[in-house]
Amino acid sequence: MAAYVLRRLIGSVLVMWAVATLVFFMLRLVPGDPIAAMLADVGGPEEIAAMKAKLGLDRSLLVQYGLWFSNALQGDLGASIYGSRVPVTQIIAEAIPRTLSLSLLSFVIAIVIALPAGIISATRRNTLTDNAVSFLAFLGLSMPDFWLAILLIIIFAANLQWLPAVGYIPLAEGFWPWLRHLILPAIAIGTAFSAIIARMIRSSLLEVLSSDYMRTARSKGLTPRMLMFGHALPNAMIPVITVMGIAFALLISGAVVVENVFAIKGLGRVLIEGILNRDYPVVQGAILVVSAIFVFSNLIVDLLYGVIDPRIRLH
Amino acid sequence: MSLLAVENLAIDVAVGEACHRLVHDASFSVEPGETLAIVGESGSGKSLSALAVMGLLSEGLSVGAGTIRYKGQDITHFDERARNQLRGSEIAMVFQEPMTSLNPVRTIGHQITEGMRLKLGLNRKQATARAIELLEEVGISDPAQRLRQYPHQLSGGMRQRVMIAIALSSKPSLILADEPTTALDVTIQAQILSLTARICRDHGVGLVLITHNLGIVARYAQKVAVMYGGRIVEAGTAAALYAAPMHHYTRGLLSSVPRLDTPRDLPLRPIAGAPPDPMQHVPGCRFHPRCAAATAACAQEVPKMEQRAGHEVACWNPVPADQTISEELA
Ligand SMILES: Nc1ncnc2c1ncn2[C@@H]1O[C@H](COP(=O)(O)OP(=O)(O)OP(=O)(O)O)[C@@H](O)[C@H]1O
Ligand code: SF4
């Protein structure tokens, strides 16, 4: 088990390295010169050259890569090429709690909706309830998250004025303020996610409910609750967990869009601004962190497998 | 009063809007502590009959006619809640599929103890102690260790033994034991059959033993019902039925299994032809396409069960009672 985790960790780090390297070169292959754009109104060719030299952008690509890489290994991701040259690590350190808070809350909301919805529609298959749940799931899936985000702002922030429309309050400043600011964006992201999970739970449960071992469990005269939570769900959740791992990626990309609507300066917003400005170090740093979240959520899913399914030996 | 009395049971399957009958007019009964063997080839409706008694017919299947009485009470149309009062603690079942009938993600211990904790009100410790006793009784070594294992760590034979332990766990008065037809080799199958019969006899538990092997049940069952194509074609006490098997299918079954009293060098003779397709309507006696003694009447009208030579048979031209099996084989 320990050896397995170690091997997976090494693999994860390799994936992150590959992604970072790819992004490094791709960014620089995209036409457009950020320094020329930045200094277009204020400086001539000399100022531009001087700025490039200062930022190290005049050296060969390989040297730049080598420098970035060796710095990154020491935890130095460089600094924004703009303004007061804020260190990338600082920008990211501020963004991560926002994106993680948002993602985790959306995740929780999605599960809290999906689990009962999936169970109800599976146990009342082809009834009015099942159809209603299916319809809602379809609706949830087909609404773009930015559109849902705007709709939520209009209803709950602008009209009802129950919740704030924009901004972010750190958890350290109180649970309730934190939650109030995140709940609308989390719903906007979590809805589509919950629809996917609910459908998945439904079909997985339907398969499990008609299995031989469920018939055995029923032959013992167990209560419906014991049947569902003691026998059906533990099996039905096995394939669902994979989907959760994949859907977590979906959730992060949802965060990129929805953070912009709600003016939350999380990783998504940092990334978008960085790309628009060709702020190389910021983009590289943000991508590195996002890929880290991806590979580690995948790793966690794989480890969970071993916990929930005794037939799987991790080695 | 019989422990179980099934009368004129019919089981239907829904085919689109229509409805097709898979089991016709089946009647059988079990007295307390008695063993009834239901014998027949694949697809004859044995498992369906047992599942109907448990109220566990799968979706699309239903009881189309007849009554099922347990200890005198008509349970045919009991709802899930009422059924759950009986399942486990009154009637238990051992299923036919050892490889898939245990939950792959729960321990053996959990699967044996949960029923009796609910039904007998035992605490965890008492239930574990009883589970260990039960596993010992069904012949599983190192039971305390096994309780912590998962089904995939056990062989097919052991899983079937675990199923028997589960069936016994809540002290039922009746067990329906469906014999595995795949996944186990013949000797293990025979061992498990005799184990089931012996344990039920020792505990005074009524037993419905479902098997293909008419030869072997003679040793364990007081009563036998032979099923063919969804109907019971011959039934009675084991003694009467073995003394004078009269249905041609029963005859065929007997000569197709090795028996202690047949000479060793005699070849086994499987019944020619294939079992009928349950979805296809066959007029008259369903056995007539395979029956050497078939006459015109056989293809027209379904023979009724009638008393002959101390037991019941449904055949237009029954084998004369004085014609013994060895004569026929010779
Ligand atoms: N859900 C179903 N839908 C349609 N037909 C079914 C269904 N379940 C069973 N049958 C049919 O009913 C017939 C009787 O089935 P049953 O399982 O009782 O046979 P069996 O006597 O137990 O056979 P075996 O010895 O192979 O277990 C079979 O031919 C089967 O094809
Ligand atoms: S009724 Fe006719 S076909 Fe059926 S077993 Fe008897 S003799 Fe054979």
Ligand SMILES: [Mg+2]
């Ligand atoms: Mg069967």
